[in-house]
Amino acid sequence: MAEMLEIRWHGRGGQGAKTAALLLAEAAAAVGKYIQAFPEYGPERMGAPVVSYNRISDQPITIHSSVENPRFVAVLDPTFIGSIDVCAGIPDGGVIIVNTPLSASEMRKKLGLTNDAIKVFTVDASNISRETIGREIPNTPMLGALVKATNVLDIDELIEDTKKRLERKFKNRPEIIEGNVKAILRAYEEVQGE
Amino acid sequence: MSVVAKKHRIALTGNEAVAQAMRQIHPDVVAAYPITPQTEIVQIFSSFVSDGLVHTEYVPVESEHSAMSATVGAAAAGARSMTATSANGLALMWEILYIASGSRLPIVMPVVNRALSGPINIHCDHSDTMGARDSGWIHLYSENAQEAYDNMIQAVRIAEHPDVKLPVMVCMDGFIISHGMENVELLDDKVVSDFVGSYKIDHPLLDIDNPITFGPLDLQDFYFEHKRAQAEAMVRAKNVILQIGEEYAKLTGTKYELFETYRLDDAEVAIVVIGSTAGTAKVQIDKLRSQGIKAGMLKVRVFRPFPYEEIKQALSHVSAIAVLDRADSFSSIGGPLFSETRAAMYDAEKRPLITNYVYGLGGRDINLAMIEKVYQDLLEIKDTGKLKQYVNYLGVRE
16 A cells, blocks of 8 residues: 555444444554544534544554545445535545445436546445344445455455454344444445446 | 563554553542543543453542542542543633642643633634643643553653652643544553552651641742742753653653654754644645755643743754644734743744744644645745734634
8 A cells, every 4th residue: 555545434423434434443453554533523413414534554644634535435324415525525546435225327427426537336235234234234334345445454354353343342242243244245245336 | 772661553542542541550549520521531441440450449520620629639648640631621620720739749630632612612722721831730742642642651750750749731632632543552551550650649648647737728928938849840840751751762662852853953944833733744844845845843742841941942943933823822922832932932042033823723624735834934934034923823714
């Protein structure tokens, strides 16, 4: 990784945009990367649009300003497309990944994205989470999709670390850990882009 | 330098890193008020207590005023005592801050720097601790989570040093550092406990065989002498901070001094800054250097005592200086860091031109372009030999 990667996560309060950024950072840190993960705190409550960020690099990271031009954007909830500019600041060569049953080309139209230098990926993370975890919590499958689209981590590294993190919180509920691992793997396989 | 301590690099938020430092320091008493505007620091620490990872007496109190009062009481009794706070919580402690320092109690308190309300705001600026700059506490500021962790461990030794015996605030930027996750290298628990040692107070309140009075009436006869001694302790603190920094460097390989300089030795223009913005400035300085611009920085770690002599020496070769304040003192002549730095430079043989930028109030982002603008302004000041104004407001709608 020659340059520092910057990632922006869009979600609604309660969907796990902050947790996704923390999980990705912890997984990347565990394999020796330098990382940052930070949410943008507003007066949000459950259901309100929230944003969080990652920086990942092979070199120590000293910058502490907000991320303005993320190479990668992950959108956990497609329902605020149109009211929030989720494509804001993405540079040429950047990637946006959306949790949606739509195809990448349908989503590109919906986003009104005319710049072909930005790639669009889609994955139905909500459905995957319902089928694997048993409820709609799209953040872990979106991690799998993001890793596929960005190559920022090895998928096995992500799964290994996520397992470890979840074991801390859900040590008596192995079905949750198992479901999350399946969700990550399925999203990793199913994400499609153009 | 031979480094003896093994370090573990993990991903932690600033709050988690400071809570880990507190766990490793293992204070006897922590008193805290557990709701807004408290920080996650005491929440995480209280879970260490309930999980049996520390045997600290954890005292939940009914306000920040009571938190500092209970900490003062515990410290006077001879216990190594801590609390943590932020913003309006620190403001509510105000009265007792002076009692802690005036009673010469070596309390260590992490403070997450956040704006004071009016209007209501919870985000980063330095107006909380800068307001407490004359409360007699030592102020250590941190650029990132690692420095907050390292400062905490050193703060215990600084506060309790027999030449000092003063309380210490360990400050870190709210949200940017407190809630941001970064890589942090933690020391082994035993390394930290060996470094901090155990706290022995000369005259504990609970030594009933040798009773003494704490917090007595101290009127025209002796109050002034006590304040004079307190002022002298702050003067002595400077050398102690350096000495503890040396000792910590032998252990960890990271040297902490009164301030950090970045590409300052041959700089023609420089900024003076506190906290996380220093990290952002380093990136901009590297960019300017690659364009052949001799830009540098001085990042203040120790604001109280203010290292005026050392700062004067470090900056005296610079032509133009911008002091960045993340707090306004509403003095009409800029922020607190500007006043101190400008006063320090008064005795320089060749006085640099010094201007002030108040920035980032209430968490307003400061990015590379803003820092670049400051350097462009400095280059103009250097070339023309003229200041346009003393005080500038950076990144605000006017």
